[in-house]
Amino acid sequence: MPLLELSDVEARYGPIVALQGVSLAVDEGQVVAVLGANGAGKTTTLRAVSGTVRKSGRIAFAGQELGRRGPEAVARLGVAHVPEGRGTFVELTVWENLRLGAYTRSRGADLKADLARMVDYFPWIEERRDQQAATLSGGEQQMLALARALMSRPRLLLLDEPSLGLAPLVTREIFRIVRELNEQEGLSVLVVEQNANLALDAAEHAYVLEVGRVALDGPSQELRSHPSVRKSYLGY
């Protein structure tokens, strides 16, 4: 049984239909990418899972129907969503952002150990922990958003366009860390990304969305050589 399974999920913003029957699955320990043009429904797919948009159809996570659960409840099940625009609490300090990430953890949880883990991944956090998050660069904010999500020790990470607005070097670093988390800690990831090259490198399986439907899916290696993917998303 997959960790996350969407069956025929539909979602709309007022009269605008964003998803018209999307089905996809993420297995435990797998990195899955969702590709597609602007407005294809990539972000909405993630929002349907985390409960930030109203949807119909079935979404099951770890064997439980998500139904009408809101984002607070979905987060408590072990799904961490790094939203479009990163969702950083810019008024709060770096450390406060991380503490919030661990909000759903039980009282006795050893946050110091997790902070140390985050410092391993992102060494700059150490000396900047009491700094207001607004003073961080875009890349650092993206890393902080990722670290915040990891502080909840999620079973599934939803990552929305981590490359948006960032320098290629920073983007590659973020994808490298996601890979590492997956390989070393078995973290399952559903990542939405416009940069198909990076996404196909990081993921084992990928889906291509076109106007709210799955147009194509398969192992990343196969998609990479698929003519229409090459033409539309890889550009060669």
Next chain:
Amino acid sequence: MQQFLQQVVSGLASGGVYASLALALVLIYRSTEVINFAQGEMATFTTYVAWQLIDWGVPFWVAFFATLAFAFVFGVAIERVVIRPFEHGPVLTVVIVTIGLLVLLNGLDGWIWGAEIKSFHSAFPTRPIDIGGVAFSLQDIGVIAVSLLAVFLLWLFFRYTKVGLAMRAAAVNPDSARLTGVRVGWMLALGWGLASMLGALSGLMIAPVVFLDPNMMQVVLIYAFAAAVLGGLQSPAGAVVGGLLLGVMLNLLGTYVHPVTPELRLPVALLVLLIVLLVKPSGLFGRAVVRKV
């Protein structure tokens, strides 16, 4: 000099009362951008509850803490029952609901306890205390101590507790707070509970001075508005500093500037409000968040 120090201390005491109520206004404004016009009436209602308890023979400090506890539950309940149905409506709708609440609570006070003025015993002795040759009123010093202690405890709560942090997160970025698992709706309710407690505190401190009647807090609410705007409506620290500053300023003006008789205190407060809004609408502690996109 002696008179000056006495006036400053007694100004700080009334300032502490304004600051508590101003802080209550700011707590709610920060998370929802709603000015709670019923804040003063909620404070009056809870002060009546304290009066009732004391009248029944409950010792003062027991009644004091019981009233604070009641005020918390009262505030949470008002948010859940009266405000929540309009949570997603326009701010103006909620503001009008709070005005309705103001009228309702004011009427309720009169209906339950009658309109006649009631005397309210002070928690502190009324005799003066001599510090370095200057006589200060113990009552004033007690009020200052209680309001500063309340502010300090609140600061500790927001800064060091998990719930306090979650409340701040819910205020500055509710969408993101939800994604981290924070129940934002309940955080708003808790905010109303804390605001109601602060209001009760200001009511309990002012009641011995101005006596208890259904309209007791109406003027205090205007001072609290002026204080909150002076400090910056978004800033809890600003509300406290604004409150203390306004209290001292009004007292000194009343003592040294002769045309400013007690009747002119309120117009002066409104003048402060007007000047701040004209010159620096974000207030003394207006938000200075660095934004980088």
